[in-house]
Structures are given as C-alpha cells and as structure tokens.
Amino acid sequence: MELTLLGRTAIGLACLALTACGGGSDGGSTGSNGGSTGGTPPPPPVAAAPEVKLLSGGVTRYAAQSAPVAFDVQIKPSFTPAGTLVVTASDKAGVIGQQVGVTAGTDGSYVLSLATVTDTPPGHYTGDITLKLCADQACATPQTVPSMTVPYDVTVLGSGTAWPGDHLTALTPWTDVPDWSNFQGNAAHTGYVPVEIKPEQLLPRWKMGALSQASNYYSAYTATLVAADGIFYAAGNNQLKARKEYDGSTVWSYDVSTMASPSVNPPAVANGIVYMGAGQQPTTVFGFDAASGAVRFRAPVGSQWGFGSMTAVAVDDAAYTNGTYGGLYGISAAGEPMFVANVSQNALSIPAVDASAAYLFDGTLQVIDRKTGKLLSSARDGSNAYTFQMGGAPVLGAPGSLFVARYGNASTYGGTNGNELLRFNIAKSYVDWRIPGNYSLTPAYAAGVVYAPNTNPYRVEARGETDGALQWSWTPPQAAEVSWVAEPLVTKNLLFVSTNVATYAIDLRSHKTVWSYPAAGKLALTRSGILYIQNADALVAFNVK
Incomplete structure (x- = not known):
C-alpha cells in the first residue's frame, strides 16, 4: 500500500518515540553494561604528512651588476628537524648563491639568509630556488622533507641597461610622515624618514632627464x-x-x-x-x-x-x-x-x-x-x-x-x-x-x-x-667605488647611501645590502612613498610601498 507523506511522517515519529522508550529491533538493543554491540567503529585519524611551510612568500629584488643583494626566507617545518638543520640553495639560472645561513626562531620556524651571485650578468631572472634540507654539512642525511622551492624574481641592472619601464601606481601618502621639505629632509637635516620599507617593494616608477x-x-x-x-x-x-x-x-x-x-x-x-x-x-x-x-x-x-x-x-x-x-x-x-x-x-x-x-x-x-x-x-x-x-x-x-x-x-x-x-x-x-x-x-x-x-x-x-x-660599518662592494656622492638617508630599518657608482639600501639589523641600483646621485624620500636618485644625467623615481 502506498503511503502519503503525512502517513510516512507519522510512522517515523512513532519509531523515534519507540526508540526513546528503549524499544526497537533486537539488533539495536543495548546490553546490561550500556555498550553498543552493533555498528562499525570510526576509523583511526590519519596522521598529516610532514611538510615545510613557506612563511615569507616569494623573493623580488633589484640589484646593480656586481653588487649582490641579500634576502631572507622564513620557513616552518611541521616536524622537529634531525641533527642540525643545514640548507643549501640552487636555481637553474645560477642567480642565487649556494650558501644559506640558518637561524632558529623560538616558535619552531627558521630564517634562511641567502644572496644573489656577484657575477650575475644583467637580465631579468624568474624561477624557483630549490632549498635542500639536510641534517649535516655533507648532507649525508636528508631531513624528513628533503627539499622545497621558493619562487623568485630578480632583476640585475648594469650601468648601460635600458630602463625597465614605468610603473605608475596610485600614490597613497603616509599619514604620519613629514614632508621632505629641506636639505636632508627637514630643518634638523637628519635625513631620517620614520617608516619601514620592504626591499621587495623598491620598484622603478619613472625616469626623466636631469633636473639641472x-x-x-x-x-x-x-x-x-x-x-x-x-x-x-x-x-x-x-x-x-x-x-x-x-x-x-x-x-x-x-x-x-x-x-x-x-x-x-x-x-x-x-x-x-x-x-x-x-x-x-x-x-x-x-x-x-x-x-x-x-x-x-x-x-x-x-x-x-x-x-x-x-x-x-x-x-x-x-x-x-x-x-x-x-x-x-x-x-x-x-x-x-x-x-x-x-x-x-x-x-x-x-x-x-x-x-x-x-x-x-x-x-x-x-x-x-x-x-x-x-x-x-x-x-x-x-x-x-x-x-x-x-x-x-x-x-x-x-x-x-x-x-x-x-x-x-x-x-x-x-x-x-x-x-x-x-x-x-x-x-x-x-x-x-x-x-x-x-x-x-x-x-x-x-x-x-x-x-x-x-x-x-x-x-x-x-x-x-x-x-x-x-x-x-659597511664598505661598498665594487672596486671602482672610491667616493661618496650623496648624504645618507635613513629609515626605521634601512640606510640608503650612494657612491660614485651605485646606490644601496643596507639593512640596519643585518648590515647587509638588500637592494642596489646602478646610478649615483642625491637622495630624497618623500611622504608620497617615492625614493629619488638625482644626478647630472637623470632623475629616477622608485616606489617604496
């Protein structure tokens, strides 16, 4: 006999009431100790596969030829590394140096310190850095996760390299930064701008002829x-x-x-x-x-x-x-x-x-x-x-x-x-x-x-x-550098200096070069978030945020 929806609902409610009262079929009854004697137990939880998370993202840098730049990569393994964590780096283009510094954090993460290679020819290089993770210097014992990759985008510029192109992004001024209003930025001439700048955000904006x-x-x-x-x-x-x-x-x-x-x-x-x-x-x-x-x-x-x-x-x-x-x-x-x-x-x-x-x-x-x-x-x-x-x-x-x-x-x-x-x-x-x-x-x-x-x-x-x-102290890396052409400029985390050959950003914590550009000149950093390098040949503007 075919049941209507109302009839089926009534039977279902009756069954629920019967179950609540302890009734039901023999296969669903409970024993005197209250334990279930039927059904399939749930499967045990599956252990997560070991992994190494990349916390810092990819690497983007501009560098002057013969002026390598340093950068950090932060990782966090899901396991405790065996022995001493030793890391080496490689990439297909040979832009990244093999040596990697490893600094352990208090939360199980690690900061890996890398740098570009000094003799890299001018060019735009993209790809992956392969990080080999080992438990010893000879890498006889790989870690549980033996390797990982980090994407990179590195542009190496020579003194005669063509301008890489304008990037006219919208300007959003810092709200808590004063204007670059005087020689060396302010009436005290400190050359100080109270901001933190990420080196990967130092990107070319525009270039024009010399101001004078x-x-x-x-x-x-x-x-x-x-x-x-x-x-x-x-x-x-x-x-x-x-x-x-x-x-x-x-x-x-x-x-x-x-x-x-x-x-x-x-x-x-x-x-x-x-x-x-x-x-x-x-x-x-x-x-x-x-x-x-x-x-x-x-x-x-x-x-x-x-x-x-x-x-x-x-x-x-x-x-x-x-x-x-x-x-x-x-x-x-x-x-x-x-x-x-x-x-x-x-x-x-x-x-x-x-x-x-x-x-x-x-x-x-x-x-x-x-x-x-x-x-x-x-x-x-x-x-x-x-x-x-x-x-x-x-x-x-x-x-x-x-x-x-x-x-x-x-x-x-x-x-x-x-x-x-x-x-x-x-x-x-x-x-x-x-x-x-x-x-x-x-x-x-x-x-x-x-x-x-x-x-x-x-x-x-x-x-x-x-x-x-x-x-x-910091010494310029190139043999042709013999003089300074600009007053230094300092932020909360970077020091900018310009020699007769190139302009550099130096990390105040590590004292390493983290950005460089193959032009010398006077420096300014404005509230609009633009770094200027000016000389008798050109004025170059870089986005810094």
Whole structure:
C-alpha cells in the first residue's frame, strides 16, 4: 500500500518515540553494561604528512651588476628537524648563491639568509630556488622533507641597461610622515624618514632627464629637490619647477633669466610656501605659492656670490638663509625681514633650525635665536681654521646634541686642515667628542646613531651619539667605488647611501645590502612613498610601498 507523506511522517515519529522508550529491533538493543554491540567503529585519524611551510612568500629584488643583494626566507617545518638543520640553495639560472645561513626562531620556524651571485650578468631572472634540507654539512642525511622551492624574481641592472619601464601606481601618502621639505629632509637635516620599507617593494616608477644640466661647482646642490603634497620642487638652469610626483610632469615653473645676474639655489618648502634664493649682488629670496607658483613676495638679501651659497631652510613660520659679508637672514612667511645676524661669510653653509634657534658652523658653532637673531652661544671646534666653503649642514640629534664635520676641509685658511666628525654639547658649548677621518658629506641621524660616510677609511660608519663609538660599518662592494656622492638617508630599518657608482639600501639589523641600483646621485624620500636618485644625467623615481 502506498503511503502519503503525512502517513510516512507519522510512522517515523512513532519509531523515534519507540526508540526513546528503549524499544526497537533486537539488533539495536543495548546490553546490561550500556555498550553498543552493533555498528562499525570510526576509523583511526590519519596522521598529516610532514611538510615545510613557506612563511615569507616569494623573493623580488633589484640589484646593480656586481653588487649582490641579500634576502631572507622564513620557513616552518611541521616536524622537529634531525641533527642540525643545514640548507643549501640552487636555481637553474645560477642567480642565487649556494650558501644559506640558518637561524632558529623560538616558535619552531627558521630564517634562511641567502644572496644573489656577484657575477650575475644583467637580465631579468624568474624561477624557483630549490632549498635542500639536510641534517649535516655533507648532507649525508636528508631531513624528513628533503627539499622545497621558493619562487623568485630578480632583476640585475648594469650601468648601460635600458630602463625597465614605468610603473605608475596610485600614490597613497603616509599619514604620519613629514614632508621632505629641506636639505636632508627637514630643518634638523637628519635625513631620517620614520617608516619601514620592504626591499621587495623598491620598484622603478619613472625616469626623466636631469633636473639641472649645470656643470659648475655648485650644480649638485642646485638640483636638490624638496616635496610636499604630491609635488616636488627643484631649481636648475635658471628655473624653479614644480612637478607631479605621480609621473614627473610639470605643474608650474618660474624663470629668473631676466635678472641682472641670474642664478638659482636649492628651494625649501613649508606651510604652502616654496622659498628660493636667486640672483647675485644682491640675491632675492622668493616666496612662491606651492600649489600655483604665484609669487607671494620678494625679499632682497645681501650676497657676493649668490649661486650655491643661499640654500634656504624653511619652517612653518619663516625661512633662514646665509648671505655674505657676515649675514644670516631670517625672513617671515609673509616675506618680512626678521633679522640679519652677524656671522662670518661662508659659501655653501646651511643652518639647522629647531623651535628656538638656528645653528651655523664654520669652525665655530654659533647658536642664534631664530626670532630675533641674537647670538645665544658659540663654541669653537679647536682647529683654529676658517672654512669659507662648508658644503653641508649641522645635524641636530637628541636635545642638546649637534653633529658636524668640516665638509669643505680643502677650503680653509690657517690652523689645521683636517676633517673630523664632531659632536657638540649645545648647552655647555663645547666639543663632546671628535673622530678623525675624511667626512665630506652631512651625516644622517636616527635613534641615537649617527651615519657618516668616510673616505679615510672608505666606509659608512654607524656611531653612537653619546660617545662616538663605532657600532658597525659597511664598505661598498665594487672596486671602482672610491667616493661618496650623496648624504645618507635613513629609515626605521634601512640606510640608503650612494657612491660614485651605485646606490644601496643596507639593512640596519643585518648590515647587509638588500637592494642596489646602478646610478649615483642625491637622495630624497618623500611622504608620497617615492625614493629619488638625482644626478647630472637623470632623475629616477622608485616606489617604496
């Protein structure tokens, strides 16, 4: 007899009730001990196969030819490795070095340290790194998982390699990073940008011709750029130009060729105003609207050789620049003269500025009230030499601490003609420590460490702020590298330096090169997340995030 849905449901409910009351067929009954005597027991759990997880992902790097770069790979085995974990690397293209450093973590993971091969020819290499996992150096005993692979993408560039192409990604500014507004980034000239940068994110964005074709003594500083709100500003060839960071296209420009003695000096930007000194005898400090290029003011400044000696330093409410015949000029954001302080004539001298004072050095450190121009204190460096071309700036460290060197030590009169890295105790007006060497460029500073390029011996030095002790150093890898062409730039995890051959990123923890590019030049890192390398041939922009 065929049952309706309602009938079937009623029978099913009756069966459930019977089961709940202990009834049912004999095959489903329980014994006196309550155990089941029927059915099939579940199978035992299957043990998971041993594996090694790749925690760090693939490897992407740019490297200059003959300048290998290091990188880390993090793995985590699901088993306890036998003996000592020994790892070797190989790849079909021969780009990756065989030697691998192994560092055990506290959570069962391992950090593997690898590097590219020094003699890799220029080219774009992709593939897999095969990591061989062993329990001994001879690899007589493989690990439970004997090998694994890691994908890589490595681009090696030579000095004559074609530009790899533009990558114009959307720009998202860091919200907690200041503008690159002055020489060495800020009015303290620390060259410090408070960000962490992953080397694999340092990728080419765009390339354009040089900011300045000038070939005179001061050309390197003339082309130094600053940036704010997605626009960068640079002076050269008697022009100040504002360009978009997105692609380098021009927003506005101002030409000073009609001046009686035309010349331009490096700009600075703060609070919507771009400051630039131009012309000679006298020099005019211009104030431009940063967005439109409209001239807000012109302020005359006395000078003998305006070109190259008038690098402005800008803060929110004023700008400061050295003149000549004994003048440090303070100019308000409205273009009004604030003061002319009586300091010695000095070309290429750049003051450092903080909330209360401006700091100038020419063999004597002079501390000047930044509102009134009053001399607050002074301290000699002990050399009794007068330097008339500094070519750099004091660097402000922790409160009360200032670093400087005789950058233009070849241009001195009298006294000793050496070059030392100095730390001044500002409050007590004396030199706290001094390190002999040849420090020709303004150092960088971050978190109690001074980063100074030295050519005697040839290396970048990381020295402690309090005592000048050498904490670590880094030496360029190529034989043709004999000098430094740019002030160092430092972030939370990387130090950028530029030699006469290439530019490098050095990991602050491992002190290894983790990125390199075959071009030398002045460096800038802006809030838009772009690293710039600028020289007399080109300006190159790299994405860093």
